[in-house]
Each structure stands twice: as structure tokens, then as C-alpha cells.
Amino acid sequence: MPIENTSRSLEFRHLRYFLALAEELHYGRAAQRLAISQPPLSVAIQQLEASVGARLFDRDSKGVRLTPAGDVFRASAQALLDRAEDACALAREVQAGEVGRLRLGFVGSTLFNGLSAWLQAFQAAHPRVEVVVVELNSQDQIDALLQEDLDLGLVHTDRLPPALVAQPLYSEPFLACLPAGHPLAALAEIPLAALSDPPFILFSRKGSPDYHARIVAICRQHGFYPRLQHEGRHWLSVVSLVAQGMGVSIVPAAFQRAGIQGAVFRSLAEQVDGSAVFAAWRTDSAGVLRERFLAARPAS
Incomplete structure (x- = not known):
């Protein structure tokens, strides 16, 4: 007698039952293996055959x-179940943070404050997570976070819109940054007032x-x-302009490790609050x- 196609939705339960019966015959x-009684197994196979529109067992x-x-x-049934299991496993791994994609923004000073070692440590512990990094100044990161183009930002401010939150990471001293040939470069410490005359x-x-x-407030x-006299959108630009003799500046201490000649x-001779870095999201x-x-x- 032909199987009537009732357009019943295919269920993964039906596939598991079918595969157990196909193996045990x-x-x-098969019912014992599935920890059910025989009648529900028989009904499930009949439902599956009706969904498929073909007799699967004689x-x-x-x-x-x-x-x-x-x-x-x-x-095909085995492949469907395997793909479903893979999908479930992937979803669990994503939820657990073992797989996924992290879009990270950072300010330039973090490059000289251990960001590379931080990224390497994270990737070693989470090799299946893709980390996409992009250098942006603080305001551009804030904009990108608000537009959901970043997942996490490393910024120089905790003054954020209500949709964002900040967590302090660390603070470092500010230093005077001078052209190598500047007269003040001969001093071990620079009084802040000495920076009032140069550009x-x-x-x-x-x-x-x-x-x-x-910095203006300091x-x-x-x-x-x-x-x-000049402004830069990145601290490395500021230091580079100083190195070319264009003026002086006050910069985070990390940039003394940037290796910019000149x-x-x-x-600084006076005590001032340091340069703070925050995680924002x-x-x-x-x-x-x-x-x-x-x-x-x-x-x-």
C-alpha cells in the first residue's frame, strides 16, 4: 500500500529513531537502545515515512x-543529524567564549604598554577566536562602539555616553617630549612652566x-x-612632529619606547595625574x- 504524504514536519527525534532501527533491524x-517502548517507536517510524512520502522499512x-x-x-539522515550536532556544539562553544570574533579598538599608547603580549596570551588560550584589531583615537572608538562596529575599545577616557561603560586598566606618567637638540633636553626633569614658551x-x-x-588643564x-601650533590625531604623530623640531609636548610615558629618533x-618636575587607559564597551x-x-x- 503506498505511503500517504501528510506533510508532517520532519523531527530530529524521528531521524534518531530511524537510524537506531536501521542499525538494529x-x-x-532498537526500542531498548532508545530507552522507549516499541509502540512509540512504531508510531514515530510511521510518521517519518508519511513525512518522507516513501516506505523506508519492509x-x-x-x-x-x-x-x-x-x-x-x-x-542523508545521518548527515542531517551530524550537522545538527555540529551546529549545537558550535552554539555552545560560542556561548562559552571558545569560538567567535572579537573586534578590538585601541589607542596607540597601548602598543607600547603590552598590547602585543596581551593579544598573544589571549590567542594562545583561545585559538578559535578571531581577533580583529584597529587603531583608532578615543573619540573614533566611542563612535564605533555606539554604532556596534567594535566590541571592545581601549581608550583614554571614562567620560562616555550612557550606552557605554568603562573599566580602568592602568595609568602611566606623563613625560615632557622634546626635540633632541632642544636646550631643555639637557635637564633631567622639566618644570612645566618651561614649556610655556616653545610651540x-x-x-x-x-x-x-x-x-x-x-593636558591643557595641566x-x-x-x-x-x-x-x-600643531595637532595630531594619533600620539605617534605628535611625537614625530616633536622629533622634527616642530615643538614640544606632554605625552604618555609609553611613547619613549616607540623608538622615534630625534x-x-x-x-616632569611637578606631580601630575597620570595618563589612564580604560576598557570600554x-x-x-x-x-x-x-x-x-x-x-x-x-x-x-
Whole structure:
């Protein structure tokens, strides 16, 4: 008698039952293997055959045999179950932070403060996570986080829109940055007031309004407003301009490790608050990969 196609939805349960019966070719043994009784197994096979629109087993006094249609269906059913298991396993791995993609923004100073070792430690522990890194100033990272183009940012400010949150990572001293031939370069420490006369090079106000304002405030607290001549959108640009004799600056200590010839770095004679770096992310974003990356940061 032909099988009527009832357009019943195919269920993975039906496939598991079918494969067990196809291997055992005995309803009793298959039911025992599946930890069910025989009647539900028989009903499930009938439902599967109705969904497929073909008889998959022949049943007679000699036992149970796969039909030609059932034999062909067996390989496809196994492949479907395997793909479903793979999909489930991948979903679990993504949820656990073992697989995925992390889009990371960073400010230039972090390159000279252990970012490379941090990335290497994370990748060694999570080889199946793809990390995409892009250097952006703080404001561009904030914009990218708001637009969901980044998952995590390493920025120089904790003054963020309500949709973002910041976590402090570390702080480092500010140093005076001078052309190698500048008279002040002969000093071991630079009084801040000595930086009032030379042309001043500073990080762009547009690139990081908070950072720009902080350095201007440091100067004003020590009696002068810097004679701003040039601005750079990245700190390496600032240091490079100083190295070319275009002026002086106050920069995070990390840049003395940048190896830019022509620039020298000296401690400030006065005590000032350091240059802080923060991790920033959206408050509504998934956090497993982010938390694993932050936890992988080597101790300084």
C-alpha cells in the first residue's frame, strides 16, 4: 500500500529513531537502545515515512529490512543529524567564549604598554577566536562602539555616553617630549612652566576632547596656556612632529619606547595625574569574549 504524504514536519527525534532501527533491524532491540517502548517507536517510524512520502522499512515474518528508499535515506539522515550536532556544539562553544570574533579598538599608547603580549596570551588560550584589531583615537572608538562596529575599545577616557561603560586598566606618567637638540633636553626633569614658551604640539581636540582638555588643564594649573601650533590625531604623530623640531609636548610615558629618533623624553618636575587607559564597551553587548579577553591581560 503506498505511503500517504501528510506533510508532517520532519523531527530530529524521528531521524534518531530511524537510524537506531536501521542499525538494529529489530524493533525490540532498537526500542531498548532508545530507552522507549516499541509502540512509540512504531508510531514515530510511521510518521517519518508519511513525512518522507516513501516506505523506508519492509516488515514481514522474516523481520525488518531497509527498502531501497530507506537505504538511500539512511546516509542523508545521518548527515542531517551530524550537522545538527555540529551546529549545537558550535552554539555552545560560542556561548562559552571558545569560538567567535572579537573586534578590538585601541589607542596607540597601548602598543607600547603590552598590547602585543596581551593579544598573544589571549590567542594562545583561545585559538578559535578571531581577533580583529584597529587603531583608532578615543573619540573614533566611542563612535564605533555606539554604532556596534567594535566590541571592545581601549581608550583614554571614562567620560562616555550612557550606552557605554568603562573599566580602568592602568595609568602611566606623563613625560615632557622634546626635540633632541632642544636646550631643555639637557635637564633631567622639566618644570612645566618651561614649556610655556616653545610651540606646543597636542593631541587633536576632535580625536579625544577629554584628553586634549586634560593636558591643557595641566598646563593652566601651572600658570600658562600652551602655545598650540600643531595637532595630531594619533600620539605617534605628535611625537614625530616633536622629533622634527616642530615643538614640544606632554605625552604618555609609553611613547619613549616607540623608538622615534630625534625625540627625547624627560620626567616632569611637578606631580601630575597620570595618563589612564580604560576598557570600554556597550552596556547591552554580550560579554563572554570581552570578559575572557580582559582576564587574559598579563600582570604588569
